[in-house]
Amino acid sequence: MAYNGDSDPRGDPVPTAVKLLVAGGFGAGKTTFVASVSEIEPLTTEETITTASIGTDDLTGVGDKQTTTVALDFGRITLDAQYILYLFGTPGQDRFWFMWNELSEGAFGAVVLADTRRLEDCFPSLDFFERRGTPFIVAVNEFDGGHRYGPEEVRAALDLDPGVPIVLCDARDTRSATSALVTLTKHLISVAPTTV
Amino acid sequence: MADSAERPLLDDDAGPLVRPYMASGGRTAPTASLDLLTLVWATGRLGPTQLEAELGEVLLLCREPISVAEVAAHLRLPAMVVKVLLSDLLDLGAVGLLSPDPAVDTTDRTVLEALLNGLQRRL
């Protein structure tokens, strides 16, 4: 096939990207989680967002733009020849909420990390995904010195729907973090509508 | 490295010698629509040495299909700057790109099964 801009010159099909998100409150372990499961060295990339400011007089005619830079955690897992999984850690700071819409566009699902010392910090993430209809699971990160909760205690504390899986996880451990992703994927399969 | 003078953006020790926005010639808006997950790859029509240093650096990273986010992270440049550089490469025909389908079916079982199998193999 000739180079036509939509196929790799080596003739291999271009892989399909599958996107999952890793969310949670400030310091919940998002960066650690993405780094643990990623096959590439932990990468942080900065996305520059341009927001046209609203309500300003535009006398210059060039428009009044403001740019903000957001750091994103970013990881990759090659699933097979056809699919690559990309993981994005969502920005923890509240002022970057507007970034979440763009990030969750086309995302298959999310892991919400809950820090047992501050369970309530993950409420905004839970609300966001519930409202958006993005399926998610809760991974309870058991920090040293944090209170040890059982999954059902966490469910009650977070007022979670009985259908939402809860796993205990150590974001620093590759196996533990990877199995949280497996749980998420099984959940995604279970909530996916069956084709007739 | 022989051509180190032409590789100002990747000097890890000294940090970037050129301010990021200089790398894109002061331009701040890419001409092509690129997402962080847009995959880009070198078409082979132009080699890195046929290009300005910054564009050559980007092209080198695109030997295998790679996402915009990865290019940005490797070059330690903001994604917007990388998007500008990549759209230049696209205009030159040096790279091909495939953007994620905004209408992707996130409940596609074939994809979900591939995801599950790929993850379970790593356990």
Ligand SMILES: Nc1nc2c(ncn2[C@@H]2O[C@H](COP(=O)(O)OP(=O)(O)OP(=O)(O)O)[C@@H](O)[C@H]2O)c(=O)[nH]1
């Ligand atoms: N004990 C324990 N410590 C963890 C775990 N996950 C992360 N940590 C530690 O908690 C600290 C914060 O983790 P980060 O991964 O930086 O958290 P984050 O969510 O990216 O933080 P922000 O980006 O600042 O919101 C680090 O020192 C980690 O080593 C875990 O599962 N268990």
Ligand SMILES: [Mg+2]
């Ligand atoms: Mg972080």
